[in-house]
Amino acid sequence: MEKIEIYSSKKKSLVLLLGAIVFVALGFWLVIEAENFTGWRARNPMLTRGIGVASILFFGLGAFIALKRVIKSEIALIIAPEGLNVNPKKSLTDYIKWSEISGFDEISIQSTRIIIIGVKDSDYWLEKETNGFKRKLMQFNIKNYNSPFNISASGLTIASDELIATLIEYYEHYKNES
Numbered sequence: 001m002e003k004i005e006i007y008s009s010k011k012k013s014l015v016l017l018l019g020a021i022v023f024v025a026l027g028f029w030l031v032i033e034a035e036n037f038t039g040w041r042a043r044n045p046m047l048t049r050g051i052g053v054a055s056i057l058f059f060g061l062g063a064f065i066a067l068k069r070v071i072k073s074e075i076a077l078i079i080a081p082e083g084l085n086v087n088p089k090k091s092l093t094d095y096i097k098w099s100e101i102s103g104f105d106e107i108s109i110q111s112t113r114i115i116i117i118g119v120k121d122s123d124y125w126l127e128k129e130t131n132g133f134k135r136k137l138m139q140f141n142i143k144n145y146n147s148p149f150n151i152s153a154s155g156l157t158i159a160s161d162e163l164i165a166t167l168i169e170y171y172e173h174y175k176n177e178s
Contacts, residue, residue, distance in 0.1 A: 003080040013069035020063035027055030098174040
């Protein structure tokens with residue numbers, strides 16, 4: 001079995017880009033036409049402008065990220081004989097070894113399928129994380145799903161069924177090695 005690199009999906013990023021552009025345009029419209037919206041709940045044009053500015057900033061950032069992904073797909077996951085790399089942007093050589101994985105579980109949150117990667121020592125991975133925000137996310141995942149790692153195929157170039165089948169196949173083949 002050889003190494004598999006899974007990238008972010010350009011098609012899905014393009015859809016996100018188009019949606020973000022629509023919301024940025026709506027934000028500009030709210031800022032420009034704030035005085036004309038006094039008939040709805042927010043009778044104060046400053047509130048309407050604030051909502052518009054927030055929309056421009058938030059969805060503008062989303063548009064920037066989506067455009068970056070449309071131009072150049074980012075590697076999102078590496079499945080290799082050495083193990084599983086769930087954060088290749090941080091390090092291309094930092095694998096969760098197959099022997100450290102206890103199995104996979106699948107949950108669904110509002111029709112989005114998420115694969116939980118069960119690891120034998122969650123605290124080791126939590127201590128290893130240096131980014132404070134990612135550490136908090138890992139703590140949340142451990143508290144709710146008993147694992148610091150999860151994967152959603154929704155933004156990847158692979159279907160969820162194919163991803164879980166590949167992960168299980170590699171796990172079964174390599175779990176007793178290393």
